[in-house]
């Protein structure tokens with residue numbers, strides 16, 4: 001039995017070792033069963049110092065579970081690909097160990113590779129082979145069951161969206177289709193641990209959505225690790241999300257946890273009937289939400305940020321506001337939650353300012369408005385870059401303090 005598999009370390013304790021307690025959410029209780037069955041990947045104190053002396057990964061502790069997708073996020077150069085390259089054996093680790101399915105990943109790399117699939121950040125394909133031929137070869141490399149070979153390859157080609165291009169040489173494939181092929185190679189031949197480094201980069205929107213559905217279906221009996229710069233992708237796919245900066249994990253948790261921890265609150269968006277917003281609106285909002293702040297006014301829409309601790313006022317606010325819409329010349333309104341983009345930017349700003357500093361000119365204007373708003377510099381920064389994604393599903397009914405809260409909202413027209 002390997003060191004990392006000796007049961008001495010509680011996974012929760014291990015994962016939270018280098019994190020502030022408030023930046024860590026333990027995996028859900030049902031992962032305990034997976035832990036007992038060994039159906040997880042545990043990474044312990046993984047470090048990488050390149051020959052140049054640069055320390056790219058400074059001690060990563062993580063667990064990823066079967067049936068789940070772990071989304072690893074981070075700025076350019078954060079160390080995501082270095083972590084993945086070490087786990088696949090492409091580059092040598094400097095320190096640390098990892099276990100999965102009762103095996104020591106580094107000591108038993110040969111046998112682990114039989115059930116490991118990798119989609120590297122940059123496609124490594126054979127120019128003169130077609131997608132079908134690639135899958136044919138990799139299926140055999142991985143020692144996949146010959147009886148299931150054709151049906152699995154057919155399904156992969158169809159699921160990933162390569163049916164039309166399945167017999168074209170790889171060097172003639174478009175960038176997005178090369179990515180699709182790399183992902184299907186990673187999934188083929190009985191891969192139980194699948195490492196996908198920016199799998200959807202270069203894919204069109206339809207292809208990305210298609211791949212999301214595919215990965216959701218394929219994660220059932222696999223451990224999937226995915227890096228991405230698309231926050232919506234991490235939000236949709238990541239059962240758990242880890243955000244790295246400068247070679248270290250800064251936080252781990254579900255999307256909702258991270259939004260609650262780092263988000264500013266809810267965004268109220270109003271659609272005006274006329275060009276000018278009624279001057280009575282802001283005072284009205286202030287009577288319900290202390291600290292409400294106007295975020296933006298673009299064309300017919302005005303957005304306000306409502307601090308998270310004010311959500312208990314949503315119910316009376318909805319009831320009163322619905323009767324005032326005509327007086328205020330408001331066509332409709334809606335509420336959305338903090339986006340993962342805001343979380344990502346805030347984390348980098350707060351925990352890794354050396355790589356994500358605020359531009360000087362923004363700092364000046366921030367300082368002026370901060371005095372008025374009473375918010376912290378970090379909150380204000382995230383506010384100024386907030387996106388306007390209207391997503392009713394983000395709003396938790398219980399957080400609104402009213403089972404009727406959601407239905408009382410008007411849908412945006």
Ligand SMILES: Nc1ncnc2c1ncn2[C@@H]1O[C@H](COP(=O)(O)OP(=O)(O)OP(=O)(O)O)[C@@H](O)[C@H]1O
Pocket residue numbers: 050051052054056074075076077078079080081082083121
């Ligand atoms: N062979 C190498 N020698 C020295 N430094 C390296 C080497 N390869 C990578 N690095 C450095 O290690 C750091 C982490 O790189 P890595 O590729 O892991 O980042 P990443 O998080 O995957 O970034 P991206 O989002 O841009 O893909 C970077 O600063 C990079 O310049």
Ligand SMILES: [Mg+2]
Pocket residue numbers: 080081082121197
């Ligand atoms: Mg990378």
